[in-house]
Amino acid sequence: MVYFDKGYIGCFLMKDKESGKKQLEEYIRQLKEAGHKRIIAPINGSTWHNYRLVSWSNGDSAFLLEPQNPLWYNEVYEELGFKPLMKYSSDKFNTGNIKPIENEYKNTALTIRGFQEGDLRLIYGLSLKGFEKNYLYDEITFEEFNKLYQPMLPMIDKELVVIAEVDNIPAGFIFAFMQNDTLILKSMAVLTDFRSLGIGAKLINHVLITGQNKGAVTAIAALMSDGNNSNKIVSKYGSEKIREYTLYCLDICL
Secondary structure, X not given: OEEOOOOEXXXXXXXXXXXXXXXXXXHHHHHHHOOOOEEEEOEOOOOOOOEOEEEEEOOOOOXXXXXXXXXXXXXXXXXXXXXXXXXXXXXXXXXXXXXXXXXXXXXXXXXXXXXXXXXXXXXXXXHHHHHOOOOOOOOOOHHHHHHHHHHHHHHOOOOOEEEEEEOOEEEEEEEEEEEOOEEEEEEEEEOHHHOOOOHHHHHHHHHHHHHHHOOOXXXXXXXXXXXXXXXXXXXXXXXXXXXXXXXXXXXXXX
């Protein structure tokens, strides 16, 4: 699918390299004729939806809500001149030796609580503010956000979707869920005014301890952009990369 307003190509399925290349060439032609100088792919309209390709794997099975594609998809994009624009990864680590970290954050009154009725709207607001500096960020309405999260609501364990508050002011959240004996750390946001207080580390540690008590043997920090603070946090737990993902771009000389 082509998104003419942004110059995006959506995550379309390829039966084989030859037909996939022809379809991608057609999408490029359409966007070039529309005057776009840069094409970004694959991305289904915005980063709130499915985007990026699996570009490397250690062979571990895919986890829930993870992009899935044959690795040769990357060859199709690269053969048509696409270059990596952004890189992401998922890291895995054992939970057996994880201990609670100290709750001392520059004299702030930090509390962490579980998901409550009505918190989806709160998470929506925290997401808008927490992700607004992310590359390719687009704002969406609560109705759109609610629709995205509906398939995930049955997965919600109110002890694994948690809100951080500083002096009773919402400061961030983490959304995690169990898949068999693995804890998936899907997304986390901390508001700008509360960063550098160790809140992200505390949120991750909190759900890891909770997941451990629920039988989690391993944890996966999912879909982190390279250089994200989450990478640094989970690396302290001895995490190892299990997957890499790539978002591509094609610069066009008109």
